[in-house]
Amino acid sequence: MPTMPDLPAQAGRPLERPSPRPRGDWDAWGSEPARLPAAAKAIVATLLPGKAHPVARRQGPVLTPSRLTDADLGALAAVVGAENATRDDGVRRLHLGGKSTPDLLRRRLDEVQQAPDAVISPADHAEVAAVLCACDGLGIAVVPFGGGTSVVGGVEPARGSHRSVIALDLSRTAALLALDDVSLLATLGAGTTGPQAEELLGARGFTLGHFPQSFQYASLGGYAATRSSGQASRGYGRFDDLVHALRVATPVGDLELGRSPASAAGPDLRQLFLGSEGAFGVLTEVTVRIRPVPAATVYRAWSFPDFAAGTSAFREATQRGIRPTVLRLSDETETRVNAAMGGHLTRLRGCLAVATFEGPSVREAETVRDALDGVFTAHGATSRGEEPARSWERGRFASPALRDTLMDAGVLAETLETATSWSGLDALKRSVTAALTASLSAAGAKPIVLCHISHVYPAGASLYFTVVAALTDDPQRQWAAAKDAASRAIGQAQGTITHHHAVGRDHRPYLEAEIGPLGVEVLRAVKGVLDPKGIMNPGALVDAGAEPTEPAGPADRT
Numbered sequence: 439m440p441t442m443p444d445l446p447a448q449a450g451r452p453l454e455r456p457s458p459r460p461r462g463d464w465d466a467w468g469s470e471p472a473r474l475p476a477a478a479k480a481i482v483a484t485l486l487p488g489k490a491h492p493v494a495r496r497q498g499p500v501l502t503p504s505r506l507t508d509a510d511l512g513a514l515a516a517v518v519g520a521e522n523a524t525r526d527d528g529v530r531r532l533h534l535g536g537k538s539t540p541d542l543l544r545r546r547l548d549e550v551q552q553a554p555d556a557v558i559s560p561a562d563h564a565e566v567a568a569v570l571c572a573c574d575g576l577g578i579a580v581v582p583f584g585g586g587t588s589v590v591g592g593v594e595p596a597r598g599s600h601r602s603v604i605a606l607d608l609s610r611t612a613a614l615l616a617l618d619d620v621s622l623l624a625t626l627g628a629g630t631t632g633p634q635a636e637e638l639l640g641a642r643g644f645t646l647g648h649f650p651q652s653f654q655y656a657s658l659g660g661y662a663a664t665r666s667s668g669q670a671s672r673g674y675g676r677f678d679d680l681v682h683a684l685r686v687a688t689p690v691g692d693l694e695l696g697r698s699p700a701s702a703a704g705p706d707l708r709q710l711f712l713g714s715e716g717a718f719g720v721l722t723e724v725t726v727r728i729r730p731v732p733a734a735t736v737y738r739a740w741s742f743p744d745f746a747a748g749t750s751a752f753r754e755a756t757q758r759g760i761r762p763t764v765l766r767l768s769d770e771t772e773t774r775v776n777a778a779m780g781g782h783l784t785r786l787r788g789c790l791a792v793a794t795f796e797g798p799s800v801r802e803a804e805t806v807r808d809a810l811d812g813v814f815t816a817h818g819a820t821s822r823g824e825e826p827a828r829s830w831e832r833g834r835f836a837s838p839a840l841r842d843t844l845m846d847a848g849v850l851a852e853t854l855e856t857a858t859s860w861s862g863l864d865a866l867k868r869s870v871t872a873a874l875t876a877s878l879s880a881a882g883a884k885p886i887v888l889c890h891i892s893h894v895y896p897a898g899a900s901l902y903f904t905v906v907a908a909l910t911d912d913p914q915r916q917w918a919a920a921k922d923a924a925s926r927a928i929g930q931a932q933g934t935i936t937h938h939h940a941v942g943r944d945h946r947p948y949l950e951a952e953i954g955p956l957g958v959e960v961l962r963a964v965k966g967v968l969d970p971k972g973i974m975n976p977g978a979l980v981d982a983g984a985e986p987t988e989p990a991g992p993a994d995r996t
Contacts, residue, residue: 451562453617454641456637459631459634460654464531465496465542465546466842467542467842472842473843474840474847485849485883486848486908490848490909491908492846492847494546500550502553504530505597510576510578510602514573518560522558522560524556525555530555530605532557532586533553533557533593534551535586535591535595536586536592537589538588538591539845541591555602556604557583557607558604558606560611562722563685573689574971574973577973578973579602579603581594581596582606582608582716582975583606583607584608584656585660587660588660588664588939588940589853590940590945592664592975593975593978597976599972608627609629610629612626612657613626613630614626615627616725617642619644624639625725625726628662628723631657632649632653632656635658639728644728644729645730645731646680646728647680647728647729648680649834651669661724662681663711663714665940667893670764672763674763678713681724683708683724684712684723684725685724687722688968688974689719689974690967690968693707695708696725715941718964718969718974719969719974733799734797734800734802735796736794736796736804737793737824737828739791739821739823739827740814741790741820742789746864747818748789751791751814751816752765752899753899755810756895758813762806762807763793764793766891767891768791768888768889769789770789771887771888772888773787775888791814794827795810848909850909850913853902854902857893857899858899858901859897862931863899866931869927869931870901870933871889874923878920886906887903888903889902889903893937900937921944929952940979942978946977946979958980965982
């Protein structure tokens with residue numbers, strides 16, 4: 439048995455614990471099925487001209503038997519308490535992996551589900567560090583598990599070369615640990631979810647302002663480990679922009695990174711862990727920049743004659759430094775589909791743009807709105823008032839649950855994202871749309887491909903694609919081929935393989951093409967120092983072994 443560090447008392451911590459967090463079902467995004475709007479049913483009918491291939495949910499999963507020995511479980515229970523170390527199937531099935539379409543298809547189609555051998559729930563940094571020390575000595579793989587919302591195979595219960603694997607559930611670390619209301623900094627446990635963070639901060643008059651589509655379930659540690667980008671990124675920045683400091687536990691020791699707002703003390707080591715996806719260690723505490731809750735929010739929507747005009751307007755507004763809180767442009771197809779789904783916008787044509795503006799007063803928020811309106815009007819936009827933007831905000835977290843309902847009806851609905859420079863944006867959009875259309879059409883399911891811009895920078899923007907098509911009789915292969923085609927198109931068009939979903943296992947075959955063989959070696963070297971036995975999240979981001987130099991085909995996570 440390895441020697442574990444003593445567990446020091448955490449004097450004065452935490453300041454407050456949040457309300458309990460909700461969890462999604464083992465085989466769905468959330469816990470409540472989404473209702474399919476009448477307009478969506480009509481769209482489904484156009485996608486299913488022939489025989490439908492619905493994929494029904496199972497009554498319950500059959501899990502792989504636990505390989506964790508009684509002795510190993512006892513060693514881990516000695517750290518976190520017997521009630522927080524379990525091989526119970528009811529708990530294990532809530533930690534089967536992420537929530538991508540391939541994940542959910544496996545849970546509906548595969549007879550036996552690969553499960554972690556145990557779920558271990560530490561309460562704080564000291565317990566995380568002690569668990570890692572024990573697992574390193576015992577040869578147990580560790581998969582850090584926050585909200586379980588990965589859509590790129592980032593939290594699969596993979597053993598790698600180890601004899602067993604645990605899911606390290608960080609939900610008990612949820613807490614407000616420190617608040618500096620002068621510097622506007624807050625330290626929270628990594629397992630704190632988005633709603634819990636807003637609850638804890640909002641009670642004190644502050645907000646983090648990070649609202650990704652996974653907001654209801656995802657954790658702050660997950661935001662940092664994947665370089666998340668929220669829907670209000672234009673106003674608040676990406677999550678990595680919000681990180682002031684990190685506390686990290688690794689198999690070989692602890693790191694406390696970030697002590698000042700800027701530093702020239704060598705390379706910024708925080709950047710090694712932002713986006714590291716649990717492959718180097720566990721983010722246990724995150725110190726973030728916060729803001730006072732805005733006193734006013736103003737809304738506005740516009741329609742552009744086409745996507746090119748909207749893109750040009752977004753570029754000019756961004757490069758001029760105009761900063762709404764939310765800024766979003768749907769292409770013609772997404773505009774039409776959303777108009778049909780919403781009912782109240784059935785006459786809308788062109789491309790819809792929505793924006794929100796926050797400020798300490800209505801007047802200040804309106805000043806930014808008016809500046810944006812001036813640019814948009816010059817590019818041919820027509821104001822649509824407030825309601826389309828308010829409608830978008832009301833439903834902004836609903837889409838993932840709708841995907842589950844569509845799967846019940848035999849329809850594939852999945853997303854992917856990328857980013858590039860303004861000059862390359864149109865070519866990237868055309869290439870990815872063509873690749874998805876060709877791949878899915880060849881499989882006998884002509885898709886609808888929707889796209890929007892929701893994250894902008896002076897040099898470029900992200901593209902977020904939604905793909906809707908009839909499921910075939912082999913839906914896993916169907917989507918794997920389409921995703922591979924899109925990923926290759928992204929690389930050929932000089933886009934990034936991921937803007938905010940992270941690498942996980944799904945994007946690993948394409949990573950070397952973006953960062954080069956030497957870049958992969960750098961990541962492997964970092965892992966070799968921090969995780970020499972390779973217990974941390976095997977298969978995610980980078981492994982100790984050789985990486986493929988060219989994707990061999992659709993990613994295989996079986």
